[in-house]
Amino acid sequence: MPVQRADARRNYALLLTVAKDAIAEYGPDASLEQMARTAGVGSATLRRHFPSRQALLEAVFRDQVETLCGRARELTAAPDARAALLEWLGALTSAAATIRGLAIALTRERAARDGAAAEEACCSAQLTEAADPLVRRAADAGALTPGVTTDDLLTLVTGIALASEHHPDPAAEAERLLRLTIAGVSPPQR
Template sequence: MRADARKNYDHLLAVARDLFAEQGADASLRDIARRAEVGLGTLYRHFPNREALLEALLRSSFADLAARAETLQAADDPGEALRAWLQEMITFTHRHRGILTPMMSAIEDPSSALHASCVTLRTAGAALLARAQAAGVARPDLDGDMLFDLIAALAWLREQPSHAQRAERLFSLITGAVLAV
C-alpha cells in the first residue's frame, strides 16, 4: 500500500473508532468520511461496506479475546476461566455499542467480512465450555452456539438503560446456571 493510501486507511480507522464509540456501529459512513476529511469514494476504496470497516476495526480485539481464551485454557479452575472470559466478552460488546447485531448476523453468514472473526470467538468460548464440562463444573447440555447467544443476550441487556442496573445480577444468575451441575 502506498504511503498516502496507508495514511488515509489508518486515519479512517481512527476516525471510525471515535465515531462508533460516540454513536455506535450504525454511525454514518458519510460522517466518517467527512470527519476524516476524505471523500466518500476514498472510504469505499478502503472499506467497500460497513462490515469491512467493522472487521478492520475489530480484528485485533477479536484476536486478543481469542488469545485470552487460549490463555485461560491453562487456568487451574476451568469454571472460573469460563466465567472470566464470558465477563470479558460481555464487557467488550458493551464497550463497542451496536456491534451485537452485526456479530450475530455475521456468525451465520460465511460471506460476511466479520464471519471468520466471530467463528473464532465462538470456537474459543466453546473450547472453554468443553473444558469446564469435562471437569464436571458446567452443564453438559450447552454448546458453543448457545454460549454465544447467552453472551449476546447479556450484552444486549447491559446496553438497555432500563435493564443495565440488573445486568450484573443477571450475569451471576446465568453463569450460576451454566456452571451449576
C-alpha cells in the first residue's frame, strides 16, 4: 500500500472530524457537500477519501464499533454467559441510542447486506462477528430462547435505539426498552 502524502493525511483527518460533527448534529444524511466546504476541500477530495456515504459513516463510527467489539471479546471469557451477553447488549444499546446516526447506519448496512453484497468491513458485520461467541455461549447455557440469533439481537437493539432517538433521555429510554426486550427473548423461568 503506498504511503499517503502529508496533505492527504491531514485532509482525511480534517474531513473525519468535520463529518463526526456534522453527523452528530444532522444525523447520517448530513450533506457531504457541506462537509467538504466546511473542511475547505473540494467534493472530489472527500470522495477520494470516502467513495460512498457508507464508507464515511463506517469511518466515523469505527472507534465506537471497535470498542464494542473489543468488549464483546473480553466478555466471552466471563463465567456467567447470560450476564456477559446482557452487559454487552447494554453497552451496544447505550452506544446506538446516544451516538447520533449509528442506529440508522447499522440499519442501512443490514439492508444492503440482506439485499446485496455489503463491504467486508461494515460495522454490523464486525459487531455480529464479535457478538456471535457471546450469543452461542448464552444459548448453550440455556439463557436464550432457542432460535434467537445474533442478527435478531442486533436488529432489536437497532430498533430500540431508533425508537428512543427523540426521547428526552434516549439512553434511559433505550435501557428500559432493552429490559423489556430481554424479558421477551429469555427462556421461561422454571
